[in-house]
Amino acid sequence: MRSTITVGLDGSPESLAAADWAAREAVLRDLPLRLVNASQWQAPAYAAASGFDIPPLPRELQHSSSRRLLDNARAGIADGHPDLRVETEDIDGLPVPALLRAAEDAELLVLGSRGLGKVAGFLVGSVSLAVLAGSERPVVLVRSARPERQAPSDADPAGTRPDATDRRDVVLGLDLGHPHDRLLDFAFDAASRRAVPLRVVHGWTLPPYSYGGDLMPELDDATAGQVRRELDTVLRPWREKFPDVEVSTQTTVGGAGPHLVDASHDAALVVVGRRIRRSVVGAHIGPVTQALLHHAAAPVAVVPHD
Template identity: 45%
Template structure:
């Protein structure tokens, strides 16, 4: 299969929201949308006629519900579906690695902003070699757009900011490019954020830190950030960019910066770990506590 957007669905409210978000993303990218349901049924089992049929029926129902949601929201998107056999995480990873973007649902936490991310979604995010977007239950097209002047919700207004988390110790082209392209597709402003914290009274790695140097450090980080972004500003001249450095913990800074955003873009380094693939602490915290859709972009 060529370039496409894929959404994993299981019949839950969050997966339906993910399918709808994926359909809108497919339209923005002018790509087809492929819906997949992954389960543990195995066509080669001896009892496939009974147990297999019983397991496939909910899968077909989940796919049909997602198709109906997509058609109601994006009637012109080219749509296909597939029921995949085997354990969910390996099956979804296979689907993700063949797509431009994989979209999965995560339940919104009642009472405060955040995600409740299941083991399947975390497994896919940790192991995928292509970008994975997590969408909370209840996410709608209106949430991606700025409100009208009177405060009412509308899809006729421009998109809210795309927020890019930049680690200047490990700035990666794949992550930055994904964010710039997302902003371009939406004609949205890109807000690039780097969080830093002042060293203690004595920093063995960089020498003594004296009073009054925090402001200087902030300006230096801002200069680094602008330099990193300059090549991408040149490549995407139509994207408005706001570069911001924040003296704060990265997770706290990202939650605050993403409030009211249409999308947060974070990176995930692909490394071999003894315990298997997993997300880093900042990405892990971001996908659990940020309220807007979160795009996790893998890099080496």
């Protein structure tokens, strides 16, 4: 199968917002858009309040509902992107394994996440979290609307949709202990395609003797300088590979999570990495990514790497 931008739909406003974002990404990457829906619904794990079991809908009704959802979404995308090739598929199986299979042939998997406002941010559902933790392809989570809207325009009177004039940065959260090429390439490429700056955020820890920098401030300054030099060394070949991308760096003491959340309010996209861990105890996404998924204002791209 040809590589696609794939989006999982479930009929929610959030998944439709994800489809809209994915359509723009497909145009940027010159790839077809694939809309998928896992029509097999999982039976509730609890009894109804009435005490009677709730039987699942017949499969033919589930398929019919899925087709309507996919056809309506494709029609809506065609209005804004008439030249974009859009494929649809009602995929078999429960949502998590079905979406993981769909992601295997995708350049990028895009899912919706419910936003609860400026404080709560993302409410990550069990399906999105399980897919994110299990996918070996990049996954983007998209909210239905940004808490802080853009200025309205004639084409977007609500001011909620970024367009070609959107000049917000791409933000990369980078761990110098694991500066994986796949993550760096994704972030630089995203900034280059959007013709926007890339802001790189790295959090580092003070040495144990520091106690906040009061005892040996000169050594703390030296450590901070060393961190900045290491960051510049890691970024140098990528600056050379993407000379069109304007790069700024931000090194912060402590975890990068809060700083990335703050940066997300002025970002087009926040990019973070996730180490692939194939173990019997399950997959993990890490504290920085967890913080972003719950509080970020912009779409979050999670790039898995070894």
